[in-house]
Amino acid sequence: MNGFLSVKGTKIVAADGKPIVLRGAASGGHLNMENFITGYAGHESEQKAAMLKVMGQEKFDYFWDRFYEYFWTDEDSKFFASCNLNCLRIPFNHRLFLDDRDYSKVNPNGFKLLDWIVDSCARHGIYTILDLHTVPGGQNQDWHSDNGTHQAQFWEYGVFQDCIVELWKQIAVHYKNNTWVAGYNPMNEPADPQHTRLIDFYGRIEKAIREVDADHILFLDGNTYAADFSYFPKDAFPNSVYSIHDYSKYGFPKSEEVYSSTEVQRAKLLASYERKIKHAREANVSVWNGEWGPVYASEMRNDKDIETVNSARYLLTRDQLAIYKAGDPSGDGAPISWSIWLYKDIGYQGITHISPDSKWYRHLRPWLEKKQALGLDRWGRDTDPEIEKKVYKPIKDHFEQVIPSKYHKALYPTTWHTSDFIDRVLRDVLLSQYLAWEFAEYFRDLSFEELDEMAASFKFENLQHREELIGHLKNWI
Template sequence: MSGFLRVEGTKIVTADDTPIVLRGAASGGHLNMENFITGYAGHETEQKEAMLEVMGKAKFDFFWDRFYEYFWTDKDSEFFAACNLNCLRIPFNHRHFLDDRDLTRIDPNGFKLLDRVVESCARFGIYTVLDLHTVPGGQNQDWHSDNGTHRAQFWDYGHFQDSIINLWKHIAAHYRDNVWVAGYNPLNEPADPHHTRLIDFYTRVEKAIREVDANHILFLDGNTYAADFSYFPVKPYPNSVYAIHDYSKYGFPASEEVYTGTPEQKAKLLRSYERKITHIKAANVPVWNGEWGPVYASEMRNDSNVEAVNSSRYRLMRDQLAIYKTGDPSGDGAPISWSIWLYKDIGYQGLTHVSPDSKWYRHLRPWLDKKLSLGLDRWGRNTDPEIERTVYQPVKDHFVEVIAEKYQKMSYPKTWQTTDYIDRVLRDILLSQYLVWEFAEYFRDLSFEELDEMAASFKFENICHRDELIQHLKDWI
C-alpha cells in the first residue's frame, strides 16, 4: 500500500488512479450491539445495564472483554479476504468513546477496540470504513441507534451534535495516517424530520475532520435511513461518497409476496435503487450501498419451509447484485461499491453464524424461543400468530379506527405505517425494557469458565458458514 483511496468523479480510486470497487460486509453486533444479531431484547445500553446489575462488575467486565476479543480475530480477517471481500464496515457505539454523563471527555479505550479490528484487517489487505452507528439522543428513531425512545433527539440538542463533531475530530486525528482506513461514515441512517439539520451537521463535521485529516473519504448516508438526498447541496462535499441502504421488503419474514424473480419484481428492485441514486447522479459522486441483504429462514428459529424460503432470498440477493454490477451513477455500466449486512450473527443474515450446538444457543434457547414468539425483533419479526391476533392486532385496529386517515402519515418517517409505530413503542421499547432483565438472568450464575465459553461461541473456530451466500459474493467479481 502506497497511498490513500480517494474520489475521482463517480469512482473510488487508489493512489495510482486505478478504480477500485469496495466489496464487503459489516462486522455487525461487535462494537455496536443489535438485538436480533446476538439475541437480547430492546437496546444495547439497557441490556448492558441489566447484565451489570445481575452479574456484578468483575464477571461483567470479564465477559465483555472476552466477547470483544473473540468476535473478530485474524482468523476472521483471513476468511473475509478469502471470500474475495476487500472492505469491512465497522459499526461502533459512541459509548465506547463517550460517557453520556460527560460528553466532553474522549475515552482512549475506544481506540483500543477499533484498532484491534482495523489492524487485523490491514494485515490481510482489507480496507475498513469506520461507521458511527449511535450518537447521544439517537440520530434516528430505531433500536439500532441504541435509542430507547421513538424520537431522534440528537437533532434537537446542539450539545449532542457538538460532542460528536469533537469525537470525529479525535478519530480523524488518530487515523489520519492509516492508508488501510478507506474513510469515515459519520452517521449511520440519520433521520432528521427537518432534513436541514443533517446538512448543517455534515457541513460542520466535514470541516472539523478536514482540519486534522485532508485525505480520508467521507461516506455520507442520505437522510431518512440512507434513502433521501434531496436536501443535499448541489455542490457535493469534497472527496465524499454518498451512501444508500438498499433493503428490499421481499427479503423479510413479514413480506406478503414471495420473490421469484419475475420481470415485475426485478423492475421494482431497479426502481428502488434508481430512486435512491437520483440526486447522486446529479452530484456526480460515487455511490456506496452501505447496507443491504435479506433475512434467511433457519431451523434454529423453528422456521418452516426453510429451503424454499432461502432459495427465494438467494435469488433476491443475486438479482440485487446484478443491479450493482452495472449501477455506477455515471451510467457507464461500471459496478458500485457495496457492504452487505452482515458478517456474523446468530443465524439471521450473517455470512457466518453461531452454531446451534454452541454454549450460547444451548444456554439461551428457552429465552430465544420466547423472544421469537413475542416478535421482539423488528428486523426478523415472526410473531406467534395467536399472540399477534389476540394481543397486537386489536390495538392496531383501534389506532387505525380512531386516527383519521389524513393524520396517519403525519409522523416522520412517513415510510412507517401507524402499525410500525405501535410495534416500535409497545414491543421494541416498552415490553423489551422489562424483558431485558429476563435475558440478563441467564448470566447470573455462570462461572468465569462458562462466561468464557459463552463468548467463545462467536470465535471463528466455532461458527458456521452460510456457504451459498458466501459463494455468490465470491463469484461477483
C-alpha cells in the same frame, strides 16, 4: 505501502488513480450491539446495564473482554479476504468513547477496540470504513441507534451534536495517517424530520475532520435511513461518497410475495435502486451501498420451509448483485461499491453464524424462542399469530379507528405506518425494557469458564458458513 483512497467523479480510486470497487460486509454485533444479531431484547445500553446489575462488575468485565476478543480475530480477517471481500464496515457505539454523564472527555480505550480490528484487517489487505452507528439522543427513531425512545432527540440538542463533532475530530487525528482506513461514515441512517439540520451537521463534520485529516473519504448516509438525498447540495462535499441502503421487501419474513426472479420483480428491484441513486446521478457523485441483504430462515428459530425460503433469498441476493455490477451513477456500466449486512450473527443475515450446538444457543434457546414468539425484533419480526391477533391487532385497529385518516402520516418517518409506531413503542421499547432483565438473568449464575464458553460461541472456528451466499460474493467480480 498502499496510498489513500479518494473520490474522482463517480469512482472511488486508489493512489495510482485506478478505480477500485469496495466489496464487503459490516462486522456485526461486535462494537455496536443490535438485538437480533446477538439475541438480547431492546437496546444495547439497557441490555448491558441489566447484565451489570445481575452479574456484578468482575464477571461483567470478564465476559465483555472475552466477547470483544473472540468476535474478531485474524482468522476472521483471513476468511473475509478469502470470500473476495476487500472492505469491512465497522459499526461502533458512541459509548465506547463517550460517557453519557460527561461528553467533554473521549475515552482512549475505544481506540484499542477499533485499532485491533482495523490492524487485523490491514494485515490481510482489507480496507475498513469506520461507521458511527449511535449518537447521544439517537440520530433516528429506531433500536439500532441505541435509542430507548421513538424520537431522534440528537437533532434537538446542540450539546449532542457538539460532542459528536469533537469525537470525529479526535478519531480523524488518530487515523489520519492510516491508509488502510478507506474513510469515515460519520452517522448511520440519520432521520432528521426537518432534513436541513442533517445537512448543516454534515457541513460541521466535514470542516472539523478536514482541519486535521485532508485525505480520508467521507461516506455520507442519506436522510430518512439512508434513502432521501433531496436536501443534499448538488455540489457534493469534496472527497465524499453518498451512502444508500438498498434493502428489498422481498427479503423479509413479512413479505407476502416469494421472490422468484420474475421480470416484474427484477424491475421493482432496479426501480428501487434507481430511486435511491437519482440524486447521486444528477450530482455526478460516487455511491456506496452501505447496507443490503435479506433475512434468512433458520432451524434455530424453528422456521418452516427453510430450504425454499432461503433459496428465494439467495436468488434475490444474486439479482441485487447484478444490479450493482452495472450500477455506477454515471451510467457507464461500471460497478458500485457495496457492503452487505452482515458478516456474523446468530442466524439472521450473517455470512457466518453461530452453531446450534454452541453454548450461546443451547443456554439461551428458551429465551430466544420466547423473544421470537413475542415479536421483539423489529428486524425480521415474525410474531406468534395468536399473540398478534389477541394482543396487538385490537390496539392497532383502535388507533386506525380514532385517528383521522389525514393524520396517519403525520409522524416522521412517514414511511412507517401507524402499526409500526405501535410496535416500536409497545414492543421494541417498553416490553423489551422489562424483558432485558429476563435476558440478563441467564448470565447470573454462570461461572467464569461458562462465560468464556458463551463468548467463544462467536469465535471463527466455532461458526457455520452460508456457502451459497459466499459463492455469490466470491464470483461477483
